[in-house]
Amino acid sequence: MLRSPDRSLALYTVPVAAILALLLTFILPDNTRLWDALNRALPGAPEQRVVVVGIDDASLRDYGRIGNWPRELYAQALGTLEQAGATAIGIDVLFSDPARNDSRLADAFSQPNVVLATAPGESRQLASPDWLSPTGVSALNVSPDGVVRTFQTGYPGTPETQGDASPVTDSASAAAQASATLHPSFARQLAVAAGRNVPLDTQPQLLRYSAPSQDRLPVIPFRDVVNGNVRYGDIQGKIVIIGLTASGTSNLTLRDVTGQVVPGVAMQARAVSSLLSPPFTRLPTWLIALMAVATAVSAVLARGVWGFALALLMLALAIPLWLGNILLPGVTLSYAAILGTALVALERWWNLRNLSMRDPLTGFGNRVAFTRALEQRWTARAARPLGLLLVDLSGFRKVNEVYGLRAGDELLSDLSGRILKHKRRSDLLFRWGPDEFAVLLEGASVQDMTATTQRIQDALQELTYRDVPVRISIGAARTGPDIQTPTDLVEAASRSRYRAKYQREQRG
Incomplete structure (x- = not known):
């Protein structure tokens, strides 16, 4: 077998x-769909340390269009948040165009715990050079299907000119220059401002989804912060992110793994929460x-x-x-x-x-397979003569009668193994009958026929099963002028086998 x-x-x-x-x-x-399903089914616990201050519809009604209102409002909001004891404050609003009184914001926008957002591809494009607060790229990774699944702590950009641009001379300097080409993300800068050590890396990190907390308001209105109308307990020790949440701002909204449309500032809050949680x-x-x-x-x-x-x-x-x-x-x-x-x-x-086409016991081809193989090679017999050996096993029936069919199978397996071991590489083996085997030799000379016959004869000479003697008779035939059809070759090999069997019995 x-x-x-x-x-x-x-x-x-x-x-x-x-x-x-x-x-x-x-x-x-990556298994995006699987991880989406797990993110939805097994959301993380709501991160209590991150609070969103939303510039909502009511705030826009009070102060007008966000690009036109006085920027001193941000300074007032920052003052309230500082008094309330916020750990870090992020402003997810782009200040790329200068406005009047920007210099008055220098103190508020130069605090180390205040992070200002910059546009993707810009390392530090702020309205005023007097603002010294750390900046971060306000970007998230949007998949082709429009869903935000990942974010990065660093995004590639153009290296900034930093003093004397000396050539890189060692691996440490090379690493420093490489990191200089990465702009930190907005979420990463907030986590750093809150005291978390987060390395710069372009490897996408999974954005952890968390179900909304039932214990607190999801968003604190911006105008309430400006007016000081907030509970300090909601702010103390928290990371606060200020951003646009008003309706009708489709360019600032994204879809999460649940398919819901979420403001960009809320997505940034999830990115910060992901950095504060154990990383995937x-x-x-x-x-x-x-x-x-x-x-x-x-x-x-x-x-x-x-x-x-x-x-x-x-x-x-x-x-x-x-x-x-x-x-x-x-x-x-x-x-x-x-x-x-x-x-x-x-x-x-x-x-x-x-x-x-196969004999299940020996794995050799059966008689049908033999007929097809012989017919396929018959037309080329002039250039590649065909030889046929028919091996007859005497004593097989007695083994079956005395020791049973399993014993007969063992005997046939032993016999087929010996024939397989002594054939040529190109020879084909077939189980011709219950106790008969055929060996088809392609491109066989007379010497090949004689040598193969002798090897098989010697290998089977002493074949016995327990106390039952087993005798082998081998008939051989080769294509030539007197062999006109495949049937002639088979009959010639059969006659040779019968002669060998008769001579053995006469000697016997």
Whole structure:
């Protein structure tokens, strides 16, 4: 059975499964839809340390269009927030155009715990050079489907000129120059201002979704802050972000993983909350590749429908790992398991397709396969002569009668193994009958015929099963002028076998 088609194909399906699983790892490294579903189903706890101050419709009615109102309003709001004990304050409003009295904001906009937003692609484009507060790029990563799933702590940009531009001479200087080309994000700067150490990195980080808190108002109106009409307990020790929340500002709204339209300032608040929470860990590519290969190969070796069970297990495993802040590409691993199962199905289809051409006990071709092989090679017999050996086993029926059919199967397996071991590489083997085998030799000379016959004869000379003697008779024939059809070749080999059997019995 070791040479049966069902087993031999595993030598091919296992490495193919491993290779395809490796390719799948690089084709599908991220599982966006799975992580969206987990983000919605298992949201993070509302971050109590982040508060949004919204420039809402009421604030715009009081102060007019945001681009025209006095900027001193921001200074008043900052004064209220400072008195209330805010840890860090972010203003997610772009001040790129100068206005009157900007110099009066120098004190308010030069505090280290105040972060000012800049537009993407601009390292520090503020209305006044007197504003010295740290700045951050107000950007988030919008997917092609319009959903914000990730953000970065740093965004590439043009390096700023910093004093003497001396050449890079060592790795430390190279790293410093490389980091100078990254502009920190608005969310990162707020987390740093709040005392969190957050490195600059262009690697996208997952934006953690959190359900709205029922214990507090989601947004504090900006005009209430300007007027000092706020509870200090809502502000003390918090990170406050000021931004536009008024309706009709579609250019400042984004969609989250739930499909809801959310103001950009609320998204920035989620980014800050994500930085304050334990970060999600992405598994290294080599580990994902190893897991995918192991899953696909396991599905092939398990056979049956176990591959689908493995696929479900990989998806289910993503849930506890998500709760442990580990991003498992469960869909990729699930596809690897299904891929292995598909190879098992392909293998079985191939086996069923070839079942009528194979002997299930020995793995040799059957008589139908012999006829097709002989007919396919017959037209080229002049250039590549064909030889045929017919091996007859005497004593097989007695083994079946005395020791049973299982013993007969063992005898045939032993016999087929010996013939397989002593044939030429190009020779084809067939089970001709219940106790007969055929060896088809292509491009066989007379010397090849003689040598192969002798090797097989010597290998089977002492073949016995327990106390039952077994005798072998081999008939040989080769194409030539007197062989006109495949039937002639078979009959010639049969006559040679009968002569060999008769001579052995006469000697016997």
